[in-house]
Amino acid sequence: MSAPLVVSIPHSLGREEATRRLKAGLSRAAASIPVLKVDEERWEESRMIFRLRALGQAASGHLDVADDHVRLEVTLPWLLQRFAEAAQVAIRNRGHLLLGKRS
Template identity: 40%
Template sequence: MASPIVISIPHQLGRAEARRRIEGGLAKIFGLLPGSSGVSSERWDGDRLIFSVAALGQTVSGVIEVLDATVTIEVELPAVLRFIASGLKDRLQRSAQLLLTRK
């Protein structure tokens, strides 16, 4: 099994505001997955979001953890989607950074 995509984004918003922004931008973040049909499931456990998304007939799962000064995104791609890992990581990073830096 390949390693998951892991992205760590520093922020200066505090935990509550970072979580609010992540919650508000989930659709945009998940829309970056090719063929995404939206969030299949999402569940917050404290400040940790556990999710799965349908993309190109596959299930992509992961976790977003919101901390005081960092948001960490970890995404597990099924084998048939691993060819997009590099480009997806870059797009996820840019999108999440925009969410966490906009005023």
């Protein structure tokens, strides 16, 4: 089994507001990526457990929301590991958009 892909995104929103924004924004984010299909998205307090498919490959992981950061951990199949670096950048960019301060 390979090491999971881990992305940590800092924020200054507090746990409740960050969770609210992520719950509202994750479905929209996944819908904007044509090769990505979310099979499961389940929230347990401030943790989201998910399963998804990309390029016909299944991946699973979880997202933990803390007071000052969000930590995403996902285990990728070998084929998707080739895209791990690009995925990290995309996840971090989308996370900053969802968790950034709004005026």
